[in-house]
Amino acid sequence: MKIISSIKEMQRISDELRLQSKKIAVVPTMGYLHEGHLSLMKIAKINSDVLVTTIFVNPTQFGPNEDFNTYPRDIESDKELAGSIGTDILFIPTREEMYPSDFLTYIEIEKITNVLEGKSRPTHFRGVTTVVAKLFNITKPNIAVFGQKDAQQAIVIQQMVKNLNFDIEILIAPIVRESDGLAMSSRNTYLSEAERKESVALYQSLQLAKKLIEDGEWNCSLIISEMKKLISTKPSAKIDYISIADAETLEELPVLQDGKRMLISLAVRFGTTRLIDNIIITK
Ligand code: PAF
Numbered sequence: 594m595k596i597i598s599s600i601k602e603m604q605r606i607s608d609e610l611r612l613q614s615k616k617i618a619v620v621p622t623m624g625y626l627h628e629g630h631l632s633l634m635k636i637a638k639i640n641s642d643v644l645v646t647t648i649f650v651n652p653t654q655f656g657p658n659e660d661f662n663t664y665p666r667d668i669e670s671d672k673e674l675a676g677s678i679g680t681d682i683l684f685i686p687t688r689e690e691m692y693p694s695d696f697l698t699y700i701e702i703e704k705i706t707n708v709l710e711g712k713s714r715p716t717h718f719r720g721v722t723t724v725v726a727k728l729f730n731i732t733k734p735n736i737a738v739f740g741q742k743d744a745q746q747a748i749v750i751q752q753m754v755k756n757l758n759f760d761i762e763i764l765i766a767p768i769v770r771e772s773d774g775l776a777m778s779s780r781n782t783y784l785s786e787a788e789r790k791e792s793v794a795l796y797q798s799l800q801l802a803k804k805l806i807e808d809g810e811w812n813c814s815l816i817i818s819e820m821k822k823l824i825s826t827k828p829s830a831k832i833d834y835i836s837i838a839d840a841e842t843l844e845e846l847p848v849l850q851d852g853k854r855m856l857i858s859l860a861v862r863f864g865t866t867r868l869i870d871n872i873i874i875t876k
Pocket of ligand 1: 623649651654724
């Protein structure tokens with residue numbers, strides 16, 4: 594596995610690979626790799642000739658009171674894990690090169706970034722789309738893989754790729770869960786033992802919603818209110834939002850819609866740790 598930190602060097606290698614007609618897949622990450630990331634890499638690997646994994650804790654997607662400084666980092670373990678899946682190139686740029694002091698350009702996607710995560714984290718998606726566009730221009734991939742865990746991020750990136758005509762195929766990989774159902778996330782390491790036990794309520798509430806829908810419920814407020822009741826039994830849980838929305842437009846739905854892909858998503862704080870999860874359903 595080659596480790597590259599220079600943007601110019603990465604671009605040069607990608608140009609060479611493209612000249613050789615190699616199919617490049619990129620998996621952008623912020624490191625602290627876990628099984629969830631590895632599943633994205635496995636999908637990228639089988640769909641390409643060259644797998645580029647990127648590690649960059651992107652400052653522009655963190656709000657002023659968020660966890661940029663404390664975001665977990667373990668570059669040695671990341672190198673080992675990325676290598677174990679067959680990453681060919683590990684791209685680890687520096688903050689100085691990614692955001693030099695004269696940096697002035699941001700990508701903003703309208704409307705779908707103002708709801709759900711965007712409501713609580715108003716500058717988050719502008720940071721995500723900006724860094725992802727940069728990583729696309731640097732690694733020059735044919736394919737990029739993102740996780741369904743960050744459902745809104747996946748939708749926003751697909752919108753950006755469509756609107757800005759990036760010639761890149763976007764693959765969305767399913768959520769990888771712990772044995773009790775908690776979706777894997779680097780932020781799970783922040784949870785105390787008690788919070789970790791209670792955090793399974795996210796998955797349980799989604800399963801409850803699924804069951805209510807399967808049993809014939811159509812009313813979204815009623816489904817959301819049952820999810821709230823379940824989560825409220827956990828003392829450390831504080832709900833940020835629970836939403837049932839059109840999975841493309843992210844518009845809230847008062848009732849389920851026949852034949853539509855719908856996104857049930859939620860964000861809940863356990864102590865100081867904010868976790869998100871989701872499922873896609875069709876009626
Ligand atoms: O999902 C993430 O880890 C980040 O948002 C991403 C896509 C790597 C951009 O920094």
